[in-house]
Amino acid sequence: MQTALQYIFSGLAIGGIYALVALGFHIMWSTAKAVNFAHGDALMLGAVLAIMGIDVGLPIALAALLAVAASCLFGVILERYAVRPFAKTPTSIGWMLTTIAVGIMLEALVTMQFGGFSRPLPSPGVDKALNILGAGVYPQELLIPAVAVAVMLGFVWMQRSTLIGRAMQAVAFDRNAAALMGIDVNRMFAISFGLASALGGAAGILVAPVTQASAQMGLILGLKGFAVAIIGGVTSAPGVVIAGLAFGIIEKFVEGYISTAAREIIGFSIAILVLLIYPQGLFGKREVFKV
Amino acid sequence: MSARLPLFGFGLFLAFLVVVPLTATNEYELRLFMLFLIYAVVALGLNILVGLTGLVSLGQAGLFALGAYTGAILAVRLGFDLVSASIAAIIIASLFGALLAYPTVRVRGVYLAVITIAFGMIVENVAIEWQGLTGGPMGITGIPKPSAFGIPMTGFRYYTVLAVVLFAVVVVTHNLKRSKYGRAMLAVSQSETAAKSVGLNVTGIRTLAFVIAAATAGLAGVLYAFLNSYISPDTFTFSDSIRFLLMVVLGGAGTTSGALIGAFILTYLPEYLQQLQYWQKFAYGLLLAVVMFVLPMGIVGTAVVVFRRFVPRGRSIDMGNAVNIEAVVRQSVAGQTGSAELVASNLTIRFGGLTALNNVSIRVKPAQIHALIGPNGAGKSTFVNSVTGFYVPDEGRFELDGVNLTGQASYLIARKGLARTFQNTELFGDLTVFENLMVGYQRRLGYTLLDAALRTGRFRRQEEECRRAAISILAFVGLGDFAHEKARFLPFGLQRRLEIARALAAAPRLLLLDEPAAGLTTQEIEELAGMIRQIASFGISILLIEHHVDLIMSVADQVTVLDYGAVIASDTPASVQNDPRVIEAYFGTATVLEQAVS
Incomplete structure (x- = not known):
């Protein structure tokens, strides 16, 4: 019982990170019908820059804020120069490869600057573990899923109730019609990539105190975030958050009772199995296309 | 050569x-x-x-x-x-x-x-x-x-x-x-x-x-x-996967020699990059980015483009091999012969709260030209999309020669001899006109993967037939001068014609034309009318969706009128033209018209 509770808590924490990454994919996909394959690196950038900020003596809040801003900027620049030039081709191969290229270069640069090893981000959230029904939990671990849910609710609210949110949806539905209605389509793309990358950076800062940060952390977290987006349905914000949290919990149980290799195999097998049975994801809408 | x-x-x-x-x-x-x-x-x-x-x-x-x-x-x-x-x-x-x-x-x-x-x-x-x-x-x-x-x-x-x-x-x-x-x-x-x-x-x-x-x-x-x-x-790491991908992209995706050149470069390059240590990975990323931005077609792809700038390929094709067009488009495929009859009964399609098709029954008789008309939003294209398998009807069924096809995948329906064009033209833009036709002919090519890999006699024979058929169809629609032009570079009117040609290449038994005259000039519409009549004379049943009344009146044997997703009339062109319900659907009621005039 106690062990199970422990797995659930730590599963929710890592699951919250997957959910935040998947939300980023959701935001980019639902606006631009393209994603950033270097999205995991936006997360890594957030974590690494926050640590470097603290290294030079910035207070933790300011370092985190600057790191998130830098991640956001990374997303905007990437969209402008790596995604947009290839957005109009019939296949997605162009922006896939350019964003992958940027991701590889960024990871290599950070490895050289930051070193090839992992470092923790000091945070008040991991100073002292709480005891909940016998399971030890850091406040940070409770914070992560809460942030994921809050961000999801905020984004849904933004889509429904703000002009920018509605404009983003209009662009997703039909970018030409949206442009005719006076919506600046390119700006919407930039905003969606910026927002997604900012969330990615924030996720990196949130996870770094728990799992440590390294130049290589982005690849696997980005990948799992995408798997979660596939499972939950990349078109559904609540769907990817639910899937992310569930994915995190399942991982912890598999890891605890079987092995870490089994964790990866089972995790990605679930993604393939879900695709087989629910091609649009568990909570995704079927996209009706007009011919 | x-x-x-x-x-x-x-x-x-x-x-x-x-x-x-x-x-x-x-x-x-x-x-x-x-x-x-x-x-x-x-x-x-x-x-x-x-x-x-x-x-x-x-x-x-x-x-x-x-x-x-x-x-x-x-x-x-x-x-x-x-x-x-x-x-x-x-x-x-x-x-x-x-x-x-x-x-x-x-x-x-x-x-x-x-x-x-x-x-x-x-x-x-x-x-x-x-x-x-x-x-x-x-x-x-x-x-x-x-x-x-x-x-x-x-x-x-x-x-x-x-x-x-x-x-x-x-x-x-x-x-x-x-x-x-x-x-x-x-x-x-x-x-x-x-x-x-x-x-x-x-x-x-x-x-x-x-x-x-x-x-x-x-x-x-x-x-x-x-x-x-x-x-x-x-x-066997992720970097190696990137390297394999880079081989293809650097050499020129889609070209055999490109893959070889890419593999050659990226086998030898790492031997030199090893001295760079950490920069090696960065170099892969940089190389990938440079290729995407500077040489998106790769080394060989770019070389071909440059070569073609100096030695352009002729656009036209030798039409000497053309054979009788009727024989080409009426060939029996997989035991399917003759004209087909399409019977749709009580089709209903809903999109959320909107009923796009409401209990629609339409019968396209063999070898007839059946027109489907109606104001914008009446459900005409929805009908075409549902009988071609692009939408799944909520209720009702449709049959081709008595075989129920409801709920089948669109490619399976197409293989039954049902060909179509699209309201917003859907061509294979980067393929040439000729290649578009060859793809249309695809369902008639029966050779296997092994035949293709080894270029057997069967492969050569069937490919030759395919080429000949494509040439004949090009001659029929008058696109012979554009055979080697990429489809997306064709002017709009010719793109529409190419779509019809591609549909014909499949030797259809029923042809669905979704607003083929939209955006065409008067002269082009006249040519289209002639073409439609000729296709019907080959024994191909036609369902024609159109707005141009003149075109419909001159070619259709029967006209069905849709309004708000329901059939309001179905008769000969002459009687439909005078049907008060049809007039109302298009122009509003007489009183409204009078008020507008007075």
Whole structure:
């Protein structure tokens, strides 16, 4: 019982990170019908820059804020120069490869600057573990899923109730019609990539105190975030958050009772199995296309 | 001349494979060249996936590792020789390929990239952790020296094995590229919708492409294991997957020579990049970015474009081989002959709260021209989309010659002899006019994958028939002067004509034309009317969706009028024209009209 509770808590924490990454994919996909394959690196950038900020003596809040801003900027620049030039081709191969290229270069640069090893981000959230029904939990671990849910609710609210949110949806539905209605389509793309990358950076800062940060952390977290987006349905914000949290919990149980290799195999097998049975994801809408 | 070019290329490559080992000065040089031969096998397979279907795999290293481990384990534990180990590895890699591709590519091509990255990582993890089978981080040592049927295959003999395998893979992949399979892959990457409408199984074709890429990677893996006689997990990382992809993109995706050149460069380049240490990975990323921005078509692709700028290819085609058009479009396919009758009964389609089609029953009689008209939003296109399988009706059914087709996939319906055009033209934009027609002809080509790989007599005969039919259809629609022009460069009116031509190439029994006159000039509409009458005279039933009353009145045998998703009249053109309900639907009630006038 106690062990199970422990797995659930730590599963929710890592699951919250997957959910935040998947939300980023959701935001980019639902606006631009393209994603950033270097999205995991936006997360890594957030974590690494926050640590470097603290290294030079910035207070933790300011370092985190600057790191998130830098991640956001990374997303905007990437969209402008790596995604947009290839957005109009019939296949997605162009922006896939350019964003992958940027991701590889960024990871290599950070490895050289930051070193090839992992470092923790000091945070008040991991100073002292709480005891909940016998399971030890850091406040940070409770914070992560809460942030994921809050961000999801905020984004849904933004889509429904703000002009920018509605404009983003209009662009997703039909970018030409949206442009005719006076919506600046390119700006919407930039905003969606910026927002997604900012969330990615924030996720990196949130996870770094728990799992440590390294130049290589982005690849696997980005990948799992995408798997979660596939499972939950990349078109559904609540769907990817639910899937992310569930994915995190399942991982912890598999890891605890079987092995870490089994964790990866089972995790990605679930993604393939879900695709087989629910091609649009568990909570995704079927996209009706007009011919 | 262009038919001879591949043979010349093959010969040149063969000579290269013979000369290199003779000039190699030491064992290290020869070994490096042998690595190139192995990597080139991976690149050629991946080239089919990336260059033709436009999909990306970032897990080729995983499939390469799968082949290597399968071969090594079978050789060490069960004494398999080179041949049996290779066959086993190809089978295993292909199975995994199909397992990964099928669920993924039917949703979104992008998913394949993600799932393959994951697969590569899982293979690496399993290789490290399943010590009992894979030897863990230490890998597998003592892989026996390669032998086939009891004959040792070491040293120069192994070089010969590799060279022969690579040469065979070059020939086979190149042949596939120039067959209906290659054309189908290109078509699918251009327009999924159009591909389905000519009877292509989009998921099947993409899966096939990935299986080919997986099989070649698996084969290359075994060859690597026997060359090295030692394998360990760190030879098969994500970076290697990137490198394989880079080979294809750098050389020029979709070209056989490009894959070879890319593999060559990226076999030798890392030998120099090793001195850069950390910068090596950065260099891969930079190279990928530079290729995408500066040489998006790769080395060979760009060279071809430059060459064509100086030596342009003629747009027209020799029409000497044209045969009788009626014989071409009326050919019986898979036992289907004659004109078809379409009976739709009580079709209902709802989009959320909107009922786009409400209990619609339409009967298109054999060899008749049946017009479907109605104001904008009446449900005309929805009807076409539902009887062609693009929408699934909520209620009701439709039959072609008494065979119920409700709920079938669109490509299966197309294979029953139902061809269509689209309101917003859907062409294979980067294929030439001629290639568009050849893809339309696809369902009539019965040769197998093996026929295509080996260019058998059956393959040649059927391809020749296909070419001849395409020429005849070009002559019929008057596009002979544009045969080698890319479809997307055609003026709008000709694009519409090409769509009809592509539909005809499938030898349809029922042709659905979705607003073929939209955007055409008066003269073009007159030509279209003549063409429609002629097609009907071949015995092809036609369902014509149109707004142009003149066109309908001049060609239709029967007219059905839709309004707000329901049939309000169905009769001869003359009586429909005077039907008060029809007039009301188009112009409003008489009183409203009077008020407007007064």
